[in-house]
Amino acid sequence: MAISFTTICFYLFSAILVFAGLRVITARNPVHAVLYLVLAFFTSGMIWMLMQAEFLAIAIILIYVGAVMVLFLFVVMMLDINVEKMREGFWRYLPVGLVVATIMVAEMAMVLNGRYFRLESLPAPQAVDVAYSNAQNLARVIFTDYAYPFELASLILLVAMIAAVALTYRRREGIRRIDPSAQIAVKAKDRLVIHSIPAEKEEIVAESTGDVAK
Missing domain, CATH: 1.20.120.1200 (NADH-ubiquinone/plastoquinone oxidoreductase chain 6, subunit NuoJ)
Structure with a gap:
């Protein structure tokens, strides 16, 4: 063979x-x-x-x-x-882990031994059209029959990302940070400050004239 x-x-x-x-x-x-x-x-x-x-x-x-x-x-x-x-806590959590693992193995065995996974219950393979698209049919099934589970999976991933950011966020001294709330609270008139400076042009001209005379 x-x-x-x-x-x-x-x-x-x-x-x-x-x-x-x-x-x-x-x-x-x-x-x-x-x-x-x-x-x-x-x-x-x-x-x-x-x-x-x-x-x-x-x-x-x-x-x-x-x-x-x-x-x-x-x-x-x-x-x-x-x-x-x-x-250090491996042996302490080992019994609970074994129970969970046993339940998972039993569930997998029940599913794999079901009628949906038997070879004799599988239909005969059919000819596929040349224009058949896996992506198109998968998208149709996901966004019609499994729309809510798909959105739930995306929500779980979002929660995981937020949890990862929260776990790694640590306050450290000596680092300059940006406070978004303080930036939003700033008004336009506080961003530009105009100072009135008296003119010193006459004094400068007089001093320069005196230096030339000397």
Whole structure:
């Protein structure tokens, strides 16, 4: 049985994705974990590209790798997380983590064993028109059937961005800051101050005339 180049790429990218996912949760350095997560997202985009889902591949690379993960990386680096202090409570939170992980695995098993994921229940592949567009159909589904979940996801991302800014905001002494409220409260007449300076032209002329006479 001949193995195609696409199949080789799929298994190669899948192996890299599994390795990157494991390193995300096993890396000791938080910055290294974020970088491995970037690799996992990028590899997922390559797998979607192999599945001819170009829009999703480009979206995960531009949005998650190019924006979200860069934001996470900056947050992790600016927070200066004390890894040793975090490890002190590992065994204390381990039982709760195991319970949550067990529930997640059970839910995934229930979904994957459902009738929607059985091979015999899948319809036969149909011929696709040459003018078929994944992006157009995906946009139609997102902004019609899933409009509210899409807006909710954007709201969650907005809250995450505000939380990241709030966590990294620290007051430091010796740094000049701009107060927007004070700038707005300034009136036009307070911005320009005209001082009346008496003319000294006659005195200057008299002094210069006296110097010439001398």
